[in-house]
Amino acid sequence: MINKDLSIDFLGVHFENPFCLSSSPVGNCYDMCKKAYDEGWAGVVFKTIGPEHFVVDEVSPRFDELAKEATPFVGFKNMEQIAEHSLAENLADLRRLKADYPEKVLIASIMGTNEADWTELARVVTEAGADMIEMNLSCPQMTSHEMGSDVGTNPELCQKYCAAVKKGSDLPMMAKMTPNITDMGPVAKACLAGGADGIAAINTVKSIANIDLDRKVGLPIVNGKSSISGFSGKAVKPIALRFIQQLRTTAGLEQLPISGIGGIETWEDAAEFILLGSSTLQVTTSVMQYGYRIVEDMKNGLMHYMAEQNVEHLSDLVGLANQAIIPAEALDRDYKVYPNIDWDKCIGCGRCFISCYDGAHQALTWDEDTRRPTCNTEKCVGCQLCNLVCPVGAISLGEVVMKPGRTGDVTAVEVHSSRLS
Amino acid sequence: MTKHYDQELDSGYTMTTVMAEAARCLLCHDAPCSKACPAHTDPAKFIRSVRFRNFKGAAETIRENNALGAICARVCPTEKYCQLACARCGIDTPIDIGGIQRFVTDFEQQAKMDILEKGPSNGLKVAIVGSGPSGLQAATTLLQKGYAVDIYEQQAKAGGYLTYGIPEYRLPNDIVDFEINRILNLGATIHYNTTIGQELTLAALKTSHDAVILAIGASQAKMLPMFENNAYTETAVDFLARVKTNQGHVTVPDNVLVIGGGDVAMDVATTLKLLNVPQVTDVVYETFSEFKASKKELEATQQMGVTIIDGYVPDSINDNTVTFKHRKINGQIQVQADKIILAVGQVADAAHLDLTLENNEVPFTGYQTTDPKVFVTGDIAQGDKTVVWAVQKGKEVAETIDAVLGGH
Numbered sequence A: 001m002i003n004k005d006l007s008i009d010f011l012g013v014h015f016e017n018p019f020c021l022s023s024s025p026v027g028n029c030y031d032m033c034k035k036a037y038d039e040g041w042a043g044v045v046f047k048t049i050g051p052e053h054f055v056v057d058e059v060s061p062r063f064d065e066l067a068k069e070a071t072p073f074v075g076f077k078n079m080e081q082i083a084e085h086s087l088a089e090n091l092a093d094l095r096r097l098k099a100d101y102p103e104k105v106l107i108a109s110i111m112g113t114n115e116a117d118w119t120e121l122a123r124v125v126t127e128a129g130a131d132m133i134e135m136n137l138s139c140p141q142m143t144s145h146e147m148g149s150d151v152g153t154n155p156e157l158c159q160k161y162c163a164a165v166k167k168g169s170d171l172p173m174m175a176k177m178t179p180n181i182t183d184m185g186p187v188a189k190a191c192l193a194g195g196a197d198g199i200a201a202i203n204t205v206k207s208i209a210n211i212d213l214d215r216k217v218g219l220p221i222v223n224g225k226s227s228i229s230g231f232s233g234k235a236v237k238p239i240a241l242r243f244i245q246q247l248r249t250t251a252g253l254e255q256l257p258i259s260g261i262g263g264i265e266t267w268e269d270a271a272e273f274i275l276l277g278s279s280t281l282q283v284t285t286s287v288m289q290y291g292y293r294i295v296e297d298m299k300n301g302l303m304h305y306m307a308e309q310n311v312e313h314l315s316d317l318v319g320l321a322n323q324a325i326i327p328a329e330a331l332d333r334d335y336k337v338y339p340n341i342d343w344d345k346c347i348g349c350g351r352c353f354i355s356c357y358d359g360a361h362q363a364l365t366w367d368e369d370t371r372r373p374t375c376n377t378e379k380c381v382g383c384q385l386c387n388l389v390c391p392v393g394a395i396s397l398g399e400v401v402m403k404p405g406r407t408g409d410v411t412a413v414e415v416h417s418s419r420l421s
Numbered sequence B: 001m002t003k004h005y006d007q008e009l010d011s012g013y014t015m016t017t018v019m020a021e022a023a024r025c026l027l028c029h030d031a032p033c034s035k036a037c038p039a040h041t042d043p044a045k046f047i048r049s050v051r052f053r054n055f056k057g058a059a060e061t062i063r064e065n066n067a068l069g070a071i072c073a074r075v076c077p078t079e080k081y082c083q084l085a086c087a088r089c090g091i092d093t094p095i096d097i098g099g100i101q102r103f104v105t106d107f108e109q110q111a112k113m114d115i116l117e118k119g120p121s122n123g124l125k126v127a128i129v130g131s132g133p134s135g136l137q138a139a140t141t142l143l144q145k146g147y148a149v150d151i152y153e154q155q156a157k158a159g160g161y162l163t164y165g166i167p168e169y170r171l172p173n174d175i176v177d178f179e180i181n182r183i184l185n186l187g188a189t190i191h192y193n194t195t196i197g198q199e200l201t202l203a204a205l206k207t208s209h210d211a212v213i214l215a216i217g218a219s220q221a222k223m224l225p226m227f228e229n230n231a232y233t234e235t236a237v238d239f240l241a242r243v244k245t246n247q248g249h250v251t252v253p254d255n256v257l258v259i260g261g262g263d264v265a266m267d268v269a270t271t272l273k274l275l276n277v278p279q280v281t282d283v284v285y286e287t288f289s290e291f292k293a294s295k296k297e298l299e300a301t302q303q304m305g306v307t308i309i310d311g312y313v314p315d316s317i318n319d320n321t322v323t324f325k326h327r328k329i330n331g332q333i334q335v336q337a338d339k340i341i342l343a344v345g346q347v348a349d350a351a352h353l354d355l356t357l358e359n360n361e362v363p364f365t366g367y368q369t370t371d372p373k374v375f376v377t378g379d380i381a382q383g384d385k386t387v388v389w390a391v392q393k394g395k396e397v398a399e400t401i402d403a404v405l406g407g408h
Helices: A028-038 A086-102 A116-126 A155-168 A185-194 A232-248 A266-277 A285-290 A294-308 A351-359 A385-389 B014-025 B032-036 B043-050 B055-065 B069-075 B098-112 B133-144 B175-184 B202-208 B236-245 B263-274 B295-303 B385-405
Strands: A006-009 A014-015 A019-021 A043-049 A063-068 A071-078 A105-110 A133-138 A171-178 A198-201 A205-209 A229-232 A258-261 A278-283 A335-341 A362-367 A373-374 A397-403 B125-129 B148-152 B189-191 B210-216 B232-234 B255-259 B280-283 B305-311 B310-317 B320-325 B332-336 B339-342 B372-377
Touching: A006 A278, A014 A105, A014 B014, A019 A294, A019 B032, A028 A043, A028 A086, A043 A086, A071 A232, A071 A285, A086 A105, A086 A116, A086 A205, A105 A116, A105 A198, A116 A133, A116 A155, A133 A155, A155 A171, A155 A185, A185 A198, A185 A232, A198 A232, A229 A232, A232 A258, A232 A266, A266 A294, A278 A285, A285 A294, A294 B043, A335 A373, A335 A385, A351 A362, A351 A373, A351 A385, A351 B332, A385 A397, B014 B043, B043 B055, B043 B098, B043 B236, B055 B069, B055 B098, B069 B175, B125 B133, B125 B202, B125 B232, B125 B263, B133 B175, B133 B385, B202 B210, B210 B385, B232 B236, B232 B320, B236 B263, B236 B339, B263 B280, B263 B295, B280 B310, B280 B332, B295 B305, B372 B385
Parallel strands: A019 A043, A019 A278, A043 A105, A105 A133, A133 A171, A171 A198, A198 A258, A258 A278, B125 B148, B125 B210, B148 B189, B210 B372, B232 B339, B255 B280, B255 B339, B280 B305
Antiparallel strands: A006 A014, A063 A071, A071 A229, A205 A229, A335 A397, A362 A373, B310 B320, B320 B332
16 A cells, blocks of 8 residues: 655644644544544644633534535535533543644634633643644634624734734644635734734635525524524535635735645545645545545545655645636637537437537537537637536547637647546 | 457446446445455445545555455456445445446556555465466465465466456456466466476475465366267366357357356356357256356346256256256256257366365365365365455465464
């Protein structure tokens, strides 16, 4: 079996691999974190610890999932807040975890309602042996508006609370961002100004995933009512990647240390977050669906990817894809690429024809006798929707042509990708 | 679509279809499929790897547990093992574990992965008599542990029944050769055209090696007395070897009678249909309810249009006409054919090997014989006679030898 060094340093802390549990139901007590460590996770962000005066009182049931066709858990809606155990119990668990797993990384997620809370929580988790602190400025389902994402959209509050944490602890600290904001840059900068050493992104997206149509109530139903709460899982991955990419390309934040979060469940997802600038990765939803064991294939697959890329250190991959994400106005708009239709591979379903007609430019014609599509290049704009919907890979990228009046070398155009062959 | 003898009958998954099949997997806790694989190939783990798009990791799981992973993927009667145990049966149909395994091992081959590693040499040498599946797996496990391995094969090619028995459309020779080359690259030496007792003696092997494994299989066809010297009769073993060696380029008459109801008989009958023999009749001793052949093989055979008559035993033969009597009821049938192929079992030939066999098996459990230097594995060891069991026995005999010789 392949064995490559997956270790990476983040905020001065050494991680044996980039994979951590994110602060959530999956890291809620000693036994859970122990099992996660044993199954190969390098770090745990223990479920957010709040101040003693904030009483956690949860609803039942508290989850919902978004399905598409036969695929469950495309996205996941969660109403659970922060750790429900007492502060003393949480701190005891941190102490025991650090004592039993000194080589693993233990990150304490904390959340206060005022500066004094933040300072005190930072102090006690440091005392308990945490290696790092994560500030939860982003939970969208708190029962207090002094906590969670209402704080995380306010740069002044974020800066003040970051400074408060730094007052209570010398540990490296990352601030966890909410995606329920247009631009994460000002908040991230405020956090750094307040003393944060890095950023964790993203927390969950405010959502209503489904409505019970007979009862006319959102899901989950809590005694006949429901609430907006955080959405996570594969469906939010594109949103997370966008925020991380934008952070790393904000002037002054090009080297921003990031812990990437948002729908990671395969080694490919992990590699994407790393290539856009994440050094460590945090996972919850896929663990809730499949268990801690998913880390095995993420680690092994990432090792194979490093071998394929001839990379010895994971850090060599961090941020490599950022350079090729440019503003829309800067893209090459001088050419188009036609579809190439392989009639031998075609099984005659006509999905390309429907999508082209109803969703694109009516460029495919359909022969009702042979049940085969033909591309009318006069109408085709080269959008490749047909290529994406073909169930058997019979449509590939074909001829590249310059648009009328444009000049350029069609053979030099880079069109191929892992999605469009 | 017309199928040919030299084309694999099952066309296999594409990347899209294998993901759809893997998505059906329930990713069970304490997965019953993995517990049901005799060779511990761990389907739950490699399907999970496929599900999470780690195809190379899937290949590692298969290969490290089963040196003949690509072969088992094609010939294993999965409906008796992993797929019988599959929890998805509680919803609809089991996961096509063999099909997913085939996709992964094909991927492994295309990606030119070299997964197995030879262990650091421990200075000990083992001789293996026979290069069938059990001998090949024993060789692999021993090489991984640092032993030097010599394999002695009486035929011109290695693989035993994999090479000379299982038809091309079910197990292409290319696949078998690829798996054997992998084991050769790991450091095994195969001495072809070498029969122990003729070119070399068992005593000589015991002198030159620290241990000897007899993995001779049941390579000789069983003959029923009434068919001896019948000009129309050929054994299944001879027929399948002849067709496979000639890659299907053989002449067969239009009306063939097959006698037997195991997987070998199904292989013969299906081969005949793929060679475009119009009339293939298979008369079977067992009734359908007690059939020996795997369900998959039986169904494939029936789909090809073979006439299968169950519950009849041959009573007499006159030239090219065989009279059968029903085993339970009073009734008989006569079948006249241009050719008769006898697939009624196989026997082990342990001549010159100082080995006593009872019903083609050693009369003891385990792998070490009364001669402490001599071990057995494969079909002559007690237990099931499938390829997957041969693989497991190969691993176990290697572990036994390692325990006895203390190679570490």
